[in-house]
Amino acid sequence: MSLRRSYIEFSRLSQYLKSVSLLLARLVVAYGFYQPAMMKWNDMHAVTKWFGSMDIPFPALSAYMAATTEITGVVLLTLGLFTRLISIPLIIVMIVAIVTVHLYNGFDCGNNGFEIPLYYLIFLLIFISNGAGRFSFDYLFFDKEV
DSSP: OOHHHHHHHHHHHHGGGHHHHHHHHHHHHHHHHHHHHHHHHHTHHHHHHHHHHTTOSSHHHHHHHHHHHHHHHHHHHHHTSSHHHHHHHHHHHHHHHIIIIIGGGOSOGGGTOSHHHHHHHHHHHHHHHHOSOSSSHHHHHTOTTO
16 A cells, blocks of 8 residues: 555544544633633632733723633533634633733743643634534534534
8 A cells, every 4th residue: 555545544544533632622621711710700809900900901891701701611612512602702812811911921831921822722723613523512403514
């Protein structure tokens, strides 16, 4: 078998991993949003003050919107429900986090840089373009063709 044919066959077989990969990615990203969401909800007053210190407009409203988006994202990504839709506001949260908190610390996550938020943003783009996969409520309710 030629290298080309072998690679094509490998590519065809690897498609069987797509839904498992999307499930694992959704669960990991949901877990990554869980702690920041709970931190915000557990002390919204402190988060509002912190947002205000960074000159984020309407700090109380912004804090509630970020926390609500994150916790909603945790639930929906875990279930694989409205995955493409929830990815959009989560991307906005990641862009705001990168610009307001992480960018000035450089790339490295060890220095609180933008590395991890960037990875989440990339995963969310993957969810928009690929959906939630077969192991999701999106597939059950909407995307039987996935």
